[in-house]
Amino acid sequence: MPNIALELGKQSASFGVKSAYGETVDVDxxxxxxxxxxxxxxxxGEMDGQGDGGGGGGVAVPLGVYVRREEGLRFEPNLIVLLTxxxxxxxxxxxxxSRVIRALKK
Structure with missing residues (x-):
């Protein structure tokens, strides 16, 4: 049986910068x-000799894009996430x- 911790370690090596920044795409x-x-x-983990298990999960929130034009590099945020x-x-x-103002009035 393979060691789960080693397998997770190998897979998580690709996280970090690769998961935060996507591949650059040229459009027009x-x-x-x-x-x-x-x-x-x-x-x-293992629970009192009854068995063992593991799991994992993740989430990615799109923050925006870096756009490189002739004028230079600019970050354009994702407005939906910004509003959220x-x-x-x-x-x-x-x-x-409002609580600070109420406290100062007393």
């Missing part, structure tokens, strides 16, 4: 490189600010 003279936030995790992150942040910041 413009070079585009996708960028993502990639998170992975693995686990395994910004809306809860603005809500929490507004709530915190």
């Amino acid at each position: 003279g413009v070079s585009v490189t996708p960028v993502a936030l990639a998170i992975t995790g693995f686990g395994g 992150v910004a809306v809860p942040f603005v809500w929490v910041a507004g709530r915190a600010l």
